[in-house]
Amino acid sequence: PSAGPKGGEVIYAGPSSGLTEVETSLTGRALREEASIHPKTDRKKGFTTSKYISIRNARANNLKNIDVDFSKSALTVVTGVSGSGKSSLVHDILEAEAKRRFLETLSMYERQGTHEGPEAPMESVSGLGVSVSVTPGRRLYSRRSTVGTATEIWHHLAILLASVGERTCLKCGAKMERGDEWTCPNCGSTAPIAKPRHFSSSTYSAACPKCHGVGTIQVPAPEKLIVNPEKPLCGAMYSPGFFPKGYLCKPYNGGYYEVRALGERYGFDPATTPWNEMTTEAQKAFLFGDPEPLTVTFESLRRPPTTRRLVFRGFYGWVGDWDVGGTYTKTSPCDQCKGTGFRPEYLAVTLGEYNIHQLSEMPLSRLEEVMKDVSTPELQAHQAGSSLHTILKRLRFLREVGLGYLHLNRISGTLSAGEAQRVRLASLLGSGLTSLTVLIDEPTRGMHPSEVEALVTALLELRNEGNTVIVVEHDPIVIQAADQLVDMGPGAGVAGGGIVAAGTLEQVAERETLTAKWLRGERKIEVLRKRREPKAWLSIKGARANNLRNETIRIPKGVLVGLCGVSGSGKSTLMIDTVGRLLAPKKITTSVAREPIEPGEHDSIEGAPQRAILLDQVQSGIRSPGDFLDLFKPLLRIYAESDDAKALGLDEKELGRQCTVCGGNGFIRTD
Numbered sequence: 001p002s003a004g005p006k007g008g009e010v011i012y013a014g015p016s017s018g019l020t021e022v023e024t025s026l027t028g029r030a031l032r033e034e035a036s037i038h039p040k041t042d043r044k045k046g047f048t049t050s051k052y053i054s055i056r057n058a059r060a061n062n063l064k065n066i067d068v069d070f071s072k073s074a075l076t077v078v079t080g081v082s083g084s085g086k087s088s089l090v091h092d093i094l095e096a097e098a099k100r101r102f103l104e105t106l107s108m109y110e111r112q113g114t115h116e117g118p119e120a121p122m123e124s125v126s127g128l129g130v131s132v133s134v135t136p137g138r139r140l141y142s143r144r145s146t147v148g149t150a151t152e153i154w155h156h157l158a159i160l161l162a163s164v165g166e167r168t169c170l171k172c173g174a175k176m177e178r179g180d181e182w183t184c185p186n187c188g189s190t191a192p193i194a195k196p197r198h199f200s201s202s203t204y205s206a207a208c209p210k211c212h213g214v215g216t217i218q219v220p221a222p223e224k225l226i227v228n229p230e231k232p233l234c235g236a237m238y239s240p241g242f243f244p245k246g247y248l249c250k251p252y253n254g255g256y257y258e259v260r261a262l263g264e265r266y267g268f269d270p271a272t273t274p275w276n277e278m279t280t281e282a283q284k285a286f287l288f289g290d291p292e293p294l295t296v297t298f299e300s301l302r303r304p305p306t307t308r309r310l311v312f313r314g315f316y317g318w319v320g321d322w323d324v325g326g327t328y329t330k331t332s333p334c335d336q337c338k339g340t341g342f343r344p345e346y347l348a349v350t351l352g353e354y355n356i357h358q359l360s361e362m363p364l365s366r367l368e369e370v371m372k373d374v375s376t377p378e379l380q381a382h383q384a385g386s387s388l389h390t391i392l393k394r395l396r397f398l399r400e401v402g403l404g405y406l407h408l409n410r411i412s413g414t415l416s417a418g419e420a421q422r423v424r425l426a427s428l429l430g431s432g433l434t435s436l437t438v439l440i441d442e443p444t445r446g447m448h449p450s451e452v453e454a455l456v457t458a459l460l461e462l463r464n465e466g467n468t469v470i471v472v473e474h475d476p477i478v479i480q481a482a483d484q485l486v487d488m489g490p491g492a493g494v495a496g497g498g499i500v501a502a503g504t505l506e507q508v509a510e511r512e513t514l515t516a517k518w519l520r521g522e523r524k525i526e527v528l529r530k531r532r533e534p535k536a537w538l539s540i541k542g543a544r545a546n547n548l549r550n551e552t553i554r555i556p557k558g559v560l561v562g563l564c565g566v567s568g569s570g571k572s573t574l575m576i577d578t579v580g581r582l583l584a585p586k587k588i589t590t591s592v593a594r595e596p597i598e599p600g601e602h603d604s605i606e607g608a609p610q611r612a613i614l615l616d617q618v619q620s621g622i623r624s625p626g627d628f629l630d631l632f633k634p635l636l637r638i639y640a641e642s643d644d645a646k647a648l649g650l651d652e653k654e655l656g657r658q659c660t661v662c663g664g665n666g667f668i669r670t671d
Helices: 026-035 086-104 147-149 151-165 244-247 256-268 280-288 315-319 354-363 364-374 379-380 385-400 417-426 449-464 476-481 505-509 514-519 570-584 631-641 645-646
Strands: 052-058 066-071 073-081 124-126 129-135 218-219 290-298 306-312 327-335 437-441 468-472 484-489 498-503 537-541 551-557 604-606
Touching: 052 073, 052 086, 066 468, 073 449, 086 124, 086 129, 086 218, 086 437, 086 468, 124 147, 124 631, 147 151, 244 256, 256 280, 256 290, 256 306, 256 484, 256 505, 280 315, 306 327, 306 468, 364 385, 379 385, 379 570, 385 417, 385 449, 417 437, 449 476, 449 484, 476 514, 484 505, 484 514, 498 505, 505 514, 537 570, 570 604
Parallel strands: 073 468, 073 484, 129 437, 437 468
Antiparallel strands: 052 066, 052 124, 218 327, 290 306, 484 498, 537 551, 537 604
């Protein structure tokens, strides 16, 4: 009945119900004890959740020790003039506290790779609960981060394809039958049924082996590298960063000695022989490599010289697939997968006669129609029906807020700030999550007025699902839809940081604040009647990037010009991706570009100004206003010329030295 020497006997054999009656059976005793356990029905009374999210003594940035209560399960709009403290309250208090609480749930090992930042400057926050922040965030360019992954529509499509998709036989083209595996009734061939993960090009077993699921390859473009062919190699190359010129042309770098060894073999000196005087064989060897191993002697400042035999990989062998932005290459569809990124066996599975690549490339408005066509009572009753419901719900929202022109393969890094925020908001709809605190910062940015109503409907839908929605916003339509208003002010900066009004729309409108005057209609936009006449014209001929239709567009110069239109009409494609990249190209300081730098396709631009500045919604590179506007050098000069600085013998260099303890940050981090 026991173990070891006390075991080895059969003490019972029969139905499981009889085992509980065997007194000598330890298993029977355990079953009897488990049957006697019942859940408690008399739950303790008196536990109630808070009706408010309460903040006490908030003092981030210009906030002046304010107290505020946000009603739960309500839509609250925080408004006020720019700089009044709206984002400080929502972002630097609520979001920072929510992030801190989340990080505290992680182990020390998991937290060591995160940047926690300081605690939110306030006395207390209560009733916050699980929170999610919907902000544009940083626009990191990654070819694997797309609208499909951001909205999770791609994942739900994968579930549908794996569960109810149909498959075509790759051998004879007949429609296959689903069972434990795919079977062709025509030729008898079989194939395993794919899992949902196989409909993601990020899965190794599903990705095209040549392009690794990206769908494109980088084709060498030597004309982008050799920009001064009349100069020697080290002066002929375009080099925005350390590579290639620093690595290949400066001693004590490995590439320097490899290029010199290549030059000895092909009869050229990298420092003196002009590129256009090198032999064709030498040029090809430098660009694309030499299969015959070289004998290379490497020198170092710390170690004695070493000699090795190695194969020279060539410039484009070093670059490989790093150059996603096209600094030295051109992007071309992969010839093996035809730009799909998938292996043929996974493209053979279709939903509504479309495979995963075709579904991902069609506009979201068209994808919504396809999903409605495949929606049948049988599919809705299927276990994958919830995925179909989620897809339709998110596609409807994206179409109503003016993003029906996007497709699931659209790279997230190419979206504007407003587009990115609406895409992230779509990922919450249909998720079934409740009791969340949803923090949203100006969701109407970049939206056409005709699309704001749909956004309001989505916000109210989130609220009706039991979530608390807190929005920083100026738009009057969103303000009028709010259950609660918090009006910050009265001014900006040191003149703001307080709550000048709070309550319902009617209550706030009765107050004598700037927002209340707009709500009552006492303040209106004054239209400037006297307008300037154009001095000249900027002509963009044949612009045809994305959805631009190869037209000639004339923009007046010397006046204020507004470029408007519904979302997706081509505004950003024209002004940022075409004109901006050509007239105000980004300064590349890395060896290769991490995002596209080529201007949108066009014929020509005439009448370009001598100087152009591109101001978009990207915050990268802005540490502080003084640093970005280059104000610190003039200030240092003024301080250095003061009597006190001269008396102490301090010049600009001395005054500009950073603190040796914190490195100029103004704070130190402690573990």
